[in-house]
Amino acid sequence: MGAEWRKVAVSVAAVLATVAVSGCSKADSAGVDNSGGKGLPPGATKAQYQAAFEDVEPIELSFQVASSNPEAYSSMRDVEFAQSLEEWSNGKIDVQIHYAGAITEPTETPDALVDGRLDLAHYYTTYEPNEMPAFVDLSDSMVQVPSTPLVGELVLHAAFQEMVFRTPEIIEEFEDRGMHVLAPASSFGVTEMICNSERGSLADLENAQIRGNAHAHETEIDALGGTISSVELAEGYEAFQRGVLDCSLQAPATAESAGWLDAAPHVYFPRSQGFAPGPGSLVAGASWDQLPLVAQQLMSDRMKEYMSAELYGALQSIDDTVVETAENGGSAQYLDAESEAALSRANEDLLADVENSPVLAGEALNADVAESIHKWTAITDQLGYTEDGDVANFDDWYQGSAKFEDRSYLEPITNRLHEEAFLPERPR
Structure with a gap:
C-alpha cells in the first residue's frame, strides 16, 4: 500500500489549486459582529448545520496550514478541514488556504493570529519553549509512551490531546497569547531518527551531527553521543547530501514529505522508549470571539475528522517509510539495546526535569501522563488495535487503508478520542 497515497496527494494538490491563497483575514467580513447566537x-x-447558517453573515477565514508541501499528509488533513467548514456551512464560511510560511514564520504565528493576518493556523508549539514552558513539559513527559508503530502511535495522540485539555496551565499559555485551542497536539506521529548512513550502534553515533526539533532532543542526542544541529527544515535535504547533517529527529510524515528518505534512508525507532515528540497545535486567533456560536461549534465538531486525518497521516507515513527506505538502499528498524538504554537514561533525566518544573506540578503531571497512557493503551486493546508485527514489516500487517478517503479503520479510536477529550471542550 506504500505507493497508493501518491494518487490521493495529486488529487488533493488539484483541489488546493482551486482554493484562494490571498486576501485579508476577516472573520467579520460583512462588517457585522457575528458572535453569540443560537447553537446546535x-x-x-x-443538514442541521446548513439550516442553522441560513441567517449568518458570510465569514472569511485565513488559514495557514502546517506544511509548505501541498502533497503532504498534513496538507490533506488541513484542506479537508477547510473544505468541510465551507460545505457544512453551505458556503457561508470561506476559508483561504496559505501554505506554511506564506503569511508568517512559525514563531511569529501568535502575533499574526492576534493582529488579524491569520484566523486559523498550525502553530509549531515546541519551537518556543520559553513562551510555552508548560506545553514543553508535557511534551517531555510524553517520552513515557512506547514508540511502537500502531498502539504507541494511537496512544501518543490520544494521551497528548487529553492531557493538554486537562492541564489548565497549558491552556492559559495559549489564551494569554491570544490563541484558542482547537486541536492542541498534532504530532504528525512518533519521532524517528533518520540517517544518511548506517548508525546501528552508539559507536556509530559518536560525534554525529543530529538535527532536533524539540528542546528535549538536545538531552537525548547528547546521550546518544551526537551533537545537536540547528539545520533548518528547508535546508535538510542538501545538508544530508553534503554531509553537514548525519541524522535527524522528526516524525515520519515530516521526513517523508520533505523527501529526506532519498538522502537519509536509514531509519531508527525506539521500542520501549520514545524520543520526545515535537508537536504543533491547530489554533484560532482573535477573530474567534467574533464568530457566531454555531461556527465555533462546527469547528469543534469537525475535530473528529481532523484527528482521523491526523492519525491516517501518521500511520501511513510509517508504511511509506518502510517501503521508501528499502527502495533507497536503507531500512526501518529499532535502535539496538545499547542505544535504547542510553535513550532511557536521557528520558529519565527529562522526567526528572519535569518533576522540578517551575510552572506546574511536574510530579503530578508525570503521574497523570502515565495514567493516561495506561488508559488509552487499554482502550486501543478493547477496540481491537494490536501490534501484529514490528516496524520493519509494518506494511505487511497494518490493516488500515492507504486511501485517504477510507479511514473506517480509525473510526473507533477517533470516535472515542473525540468523546473523551474534545466533546467536553465544545463551545456552549
Missing part, C-alpha cells in the same frame, strides 16, 4: 446540540447533522 452535539452530533448535529450536516
Whole structure:
C-alpha cells in the first residue's frame, strides 16, 4: 500500500489549486459582529448545520496550514478541514488556504493570529519553549509512551490531546497569547531518527551531527553521543547530501514529505522508549470571539475528522517509510539495546526535569501522563488495535487503508478520542 497515497496527494494538490491563497483575514467580513447566537446540540447533522447558517453573515477565514508541501499528509488533513467548514456551512464560511510560511514564520504565528493576518493556523508549539514552558513539559513527559508503530502511535495522540485539555496551565499559555485551542497536539506521529548512513550502534553515533526539533532532543542526542544541529527544515535535504547533517529527529510524515528518505534512508525507532515528540497545535486567533456560536461549534465538531486525518497521516507515513527506505538502499528498524538504554537514561533525566518544573506540578503531571497512557493503551486493546508485527514489516500487517478517503479503520479510536477529550471542550 506504500505507493497508493501518491494518487490521493495529486488529487488533493488539484483541489488546493482551486482554493484562494490571498486576501485579508476577516472573520467579520460583512462588517457585522457575528458572535453569540443560537447553537446546535452535539452530533448535529450536516443538514442541521446548513439550516442553522441560513441567517449568518458570510465569514472569511485565513488559514495557514502546517506544511509548505501541498502533497503532504498534513496538507490533506488541513484542506479537508477547510473544505468541510465551507460545505457544512453551505458556503457561508470561506476559508483561504496559505501554505506554511506564506503569511508568517512559525514563531511569529501568535502575533499574526492576534493582529488579524491569520484566523486559523498550525502553530509549531515546541519551537518556543520559553513562551510555552508548560506545553514543553508535557511534551517531555510524553517520552513515557512506547514508540511502537500502531498502539504507541494511537496512544501518543490520544494521551497528548487529553492531557493538554486537562492541564489548565497549558491552556492559559495559549489564551494569554491570544490563541484558542482547537486541536492542541498534532504530532504528525512518533519521532524517528533518520540517517544518511548506517548508525546501528552508539559507536556509530559518536560525534554525529543530529538535527532536533524539540528542546528535549538536545538531552537525548547528547546521550546518544551526537551533537545537536540547528539545520533548518528547508535546508535538510542538501545538508544530508553534503554531509553537514548525519541524522535527524522528526516524525515520519515530516521526513517523508520533505523527501529526506532519498538522502537519509536509514531509519531508527525506539521500542520501549520514545524520543520526545515535537508537536504543533491547530489554533484560532482573535477573530474567534467574533464568530457566531454555531461556527465555533462546527469547528469543534469537525475535530473528529481532523484527528482521523491526523492519525491516517501518521500511520501511513510509517508504511511509506518502510517501503521508501528499502527502495533507497536503507531500512526501518529499532535502535539496538545499547542505544535504547542510553535513550532511557536521557528520558529519565527529562522526567526528572519535569518533576522540578517551575510552572506546574511536574510530579503530578508525570503521574497523570502515565495514567493516561495506561488508559488509552487499554482502550486501543478493547477496540481491537494490536501490534501484529514490528516496524520493519509494518506494511505487511497494518490493516488500515492507504486511501485517504477510507479511514473506517480509525473510526473507533477517533470516535472515542473525540468523546473523551474534545466533546467536553465544545463551545456552549
